[in-house]
Amino acid sequence: MKQEFFILSLLIPGQKRLGNNIDVFLEPLREELNDLWGMGVETYDAFSKETFQLQAALMWTINGFPAYGSLSGWCTSGQFACPCCNISTQSKRLKHGKKFCFMGHRRFLKQGHKYRNDAKSFDGTKELRPAPSPISGSQVLKQVRGIKFTLGQLSEKANGVTKNTWKKKSTFFNLSYWEYNLVRHNLDVMHIEKNICDNLIYTLLGLGKKSKDNLEARLDLKEMNIRPSLWPQRRASGRTYLLPTYFTMSPKEKRLFYEVLENVKFPHGYASNISRCICKRNLSGLKTHDCNVIVQELLPIALRRSTDRKKHSQANRISRAKQKMPHTGGSKSIATLMNEKAIDGIEPTRAEVYILTHTKRKDGRPLDEESSNTVDMMQENLSNNETPYEQPHGSVAWEGDVYSQVLGNEKSGYVRGLGLGPTPSLLWGSKSSLRNVVADGLSNEAAHKLEQETNELKELNKKQDEQINELIKKQNEEIALMKKNQEMLVSELSWMRQVMWKYAPTGLYGRQNNGSTRQVPDANSGNEQGYTGQVVSDNKFFLLARFQITLLKILQLLHMVVI
Known part of the structure; x- marks a missing residue:
């Protein structure tokens, strides 16, 4: 459809997607559509210069998948996301990927198709069911007959229907002919093509988190018991290794792939400059039309350029010729x-x-x-x-x-x-x-053995800690006993000093007859200090002084041991 035939019938301002509340803004459009379908509108024909009754009808809507749910009222997320299959949608919740996976697409193939019996390439089962019948407008009205919902800012979740199916009754069903339309809503292929292109390119080039070939996907394959050659392998160190697949590209192949995208030339107006989306071997910023050109035109050329089949075939023939003991395993992997x-x-x-x-x-x-x-x-x-x-x-x-x-x-x-x-x-x-x-499959046994060894080491460490605590406790008790003995010695020393002063009064210290001074040892430092006073004639006093000095030295040694 050309641009000159477009009519802007409705423009909704705002920064957020309206969701179910889009029906509030569509109400004036619906009233005009009813008028155009019923009595029509008197219109002037500039060519014949006459007036006539113009009648019009809404055939279908064209929109992306989220807008599909807003206009039709069907919940396009969750286990019943397919609006064509309706409540017959076959879905599976992935344990590790945390998303729903839809594996019933082979039902739409004709009976006897080879993919229907190919269990190995898909989910491990054969598909024998027929394709689901398209749901008609009358069936939709029957399903939403008891639905209760509200629109506006105070809108609540719909009730009266199966969970994760219908969110509302579409306002287009107020058009008298909408129930009988065979096709009511169409998906915009450009939007879907962009999502497919992004997932395909990022997976082939292995671009970080956007790649669909990740650890979660490999674990889900193992959970579903399909494609054992792609199951992740665990190292002895505990790290997980993902084996390369048949679509894994080498660094050289990726470089050649990027060169095709960087050097491609298009006629003026056919496509944008895709090379601007490549920066440091990373692809980002692709627009919807860019993805359409890549999928339709560039992807086959880039893959053919990056993979030299003749060169690989020649290398394989040379490798097979060098084999001393050829095998009969064929293309089937060892795993x-x-x-x-x-x-x-x-x-x-x-x-x-x-x-x-x-x-x-x-x-x-x-x-x-x-x-x-x-x-x-x-x-x-x-x-x-x-x-x-x-x-x-x-x-x-x-x-x-x-x-x-x-x-x-x-x-x-x-x-x-x-x-x-x-x-x-x-x-x-x-x-x-x-x-x-x-x-x-026996990694749990190895993990159990490792856990058992860890528990044994923990028990041994606990016993060693108990022994250390006992030694510290015993040492503290010995220190306390030594301090107690020290206090007893100090008290005995004090008593002995009292006895000494009793039997040796201070008057005994005086100057000698010849004027010399008697040297009395210092109890603290061991050095001798001079005292002026009377000559001490009692030998018992000097014995007590010597005994006091010896006890003080013993106390000093005990104090050093305690410290």
Whole structure:
């Protein structure tokens, strides 16, 4: 439709989306549409220069998905988000992604289509149900017959209908012909195309949080028990590793992809300058029309440019020619093969996987002489159960297993027999030698063992703390006893001083007859000080003084020990 045929019938001001309250603003438009459908409006024809009764009808609306819900009244979020399937919508709440996933789209394929029976490529089930019938206007009116809702600022949630289905009865049903329209609302393809383009580009280039290939998505695949080759793998250090997928692009391929977008030239007016949206190998700021051009025109060219099929095929042929022992695994990954051969959740060891992938499918004979000798040695060791180390429960590879006995120890930085991705640093942290690779399904057992060891260390630490507290308590008791003994010695010393002063009065200290001074030892420092006074003639007094000095020195030593 050209711009000169557009008529701006309604303009709603405001910064926020109105939601259900859009019916308040649509009411004048609905009244005019009723007038145009009924009596019509007298209109002047400039070409014939005559007047006639103009009648008009609203055929359908064209809008994005959120506006679809506002105009139709259907809840376009939650478990019944599909307005075509209505209450027959098949949805699943993803445990880790925290979103609803809709997997019933194969119902719209014709009966006998190959995708209907392809359970492996989808959700693990075959689709045998027919496509749901389009819901008519009469059925919609029947479903909203008992609905109660209010519009305006004091609007409340609708009741009287199934939860997460209808939010209101659309104001367009007040038009006498709206119930009988086969198509009442259409989706704007441009808006949907932009969302698909963003998700596709960000996933291919692995641009951070906007990529749909993340840990939550891989965990949901494991929760749904589909595509085991994409399940996340846990390292011994506790970190999680995501294996590369068939759509994972290498740094070189990403660089070539960006070069196509940066150097592309379009005729004037056909598209905007997409190179302005590329900054430091990051894509942002794409408009709706930019996404349309990328999906329709540029994406196939950029992918074809970044992936040189002939070069890859030649490299694959050279690699296959260099193989000493070719395998019969084909394009099936090791993880998928191990998952298929698992018995009661226990996957086969890498030696058993080697035997499976190096024998012919029909007669069971090995592919070449070297493979034959290797398979015979592995089967002999497996039958004799000759391993220097005991196999941990549920392990697929460990130190001294049959695989390493026959083919030798692991090389530095490489792990054999486990497919693409696993390396010593990824599986065992800083360890470079093979120790123990436990199946992913038994990671709970390893976690339980680690938790048990942690509890034992905590108990040991608790016992050591108790012993330290007992030693500190004992030391405090000894210090208190020494302080008590010190106080007793001080009191005894005081008593002895009183006795000394009683038997040796101060008058005994005086000058000698020849004028000399008697030296009396100082009790505190051990030095001698001179006293002027009378000569002390009593030897008992000097014995007491010496005894006092000795006791003071003992007290000083005790004080130093206490400190």
